[in-house]
Amino acid sequence: MAGNWKMNLNHLEAIAQVQKLAFGLSDKDFAAVEVAVLPPFTDLRSVQTLVDGDKLKIKYGAQDVSAHDSGAYTGEISGAMLAKLNCTYVVIGHSERRQYHGEDDATCNAKVKAAYRHGLTPILCVGEGLEVRKAGGQVAHTLAQLDGALKDIPAEQAASVVIAYEPVWAIGTGEVATPDDAQEVCGAIRARLAELYDADLADGVRIQYGGSVKSGNVAAIMAQPDVDGALVGGAALDSDEFTKIVRFRDQ
Numbered sequence: 001m002a003g004n005w006k007m008n009l010n011h012l013e014a015i016a017q018v019q020k021l022a023f024g025l026s027d028k029d030f031a032a033v034e035v036a037v038l039p040p041f042t043d044l045r046s047v048q049t050l051v052d053g054d055k056l057k058i059k060y061g062a063q064d065v066s067a068h069d070s071g072a073y074t075g076e077i078s079g080a081m082l083a084k085l086n087c088t089y090v091v092i093g094h095s096e097r098r099q100y101h102g103e104d105d106a107t108c109n110a111k112v113k114a115a116y117r118h119g120l121t122p123i124l125c126v127g128e129g130l131e132v133r134k135a136g137g138q139v140a141h142t143l144a145q146l147d148g149a150l151k152d153i154p155a156e157q158a159a160s161v162v163i164a165y166e167p168v169w170a171i172g173t174g175e176v177a178t179p180d181d182a183q184e185v186c187g188a189i190r191a192r193l194a195e196l197y198d199a200d201l202a203d204g205v206r207i208q209y210g211g212s213v214k215s216g217n218v219a220a221i222m223a224q225p226d227v228d229g230a231l232v233g234g235a236a237l238d239s240d241e242f243t244k245i246v247r248f249r250d251q
């Protein structure tokens with residue numbers, strides 16, 4: 001279960017938020033579910049210090065990474081910098097980056113490669129917009145994004161990738177995909193991974209659903225065979241709500 005905070009919570013608020021999560025979750029929760037937070041870049045050093053100092057079991061990562069390793073790229077953050085902060089994950093190709101920053105599949109592919117060069121695990125986001133969904137093209141569209149982002153990524157690397165299926169029409173809209181909608185595309189993603197690599201690798205890859213996940217709808221989505229986790233936006237800003245999402249099994 002990963003919380004994508006997007007552009008919310010400064011570094012002081014981040015410390016409070018991670019402390020609340022750590023307080024609310026038990027060893028039993030961490031044994032059952034991997035929990036990660038994905039704060040803004042400026043929070044990461046504070047989160048690292050807290051996680052290290054208190055030996056918390058919460059993982060963390062960034063919301064984006066540069067395709068480049070260093071140099072004259074004003075405003076960008078390299079994979080090496082994130083690795084130095086002990087980030088485990090980095091989100092790549094979130095629909096908001098595709099939409100507002102013009103990131104295409106080639107950009108995502110370059111960023112996936114950059115993540116692996118620096119030992120970071122990509123959470124690769126894919127998913128269709130409303131027009132594509134209305135036309136019934138969600139599977140073809142999402143698989144094309146998957147193919148593009150994983151181009152030339154060898155099996156040793158792809159084995160650890162996390163894929164987040166986030167239908168754009170369900171992000172921040174309260175319009176959650178039905179469990180069947182989520183399963184249709186997440187199942188197709190796993191089948192494509194088996195074609196691109198092999199069935200063992202595909203079975204081992206974690207596929208998340210994202211888009212208006214809340215404590216009230218997470219259990220039904222998680223019950224789908226090809227949904228292994230959730231990438232949570234708005235509900236991850238409320239520590240009680242995110243704690244309930246992590247505890248979806250108790251419902």
Ligand SMILES: O=C(CO)COP(=O)(O)O
Nearest residue numbers: 004171172211212233234
């Ligand atoms: O974009 C998302 C997570 O990356 C989903 O956002 P919401 O949970 O706010 O719909």
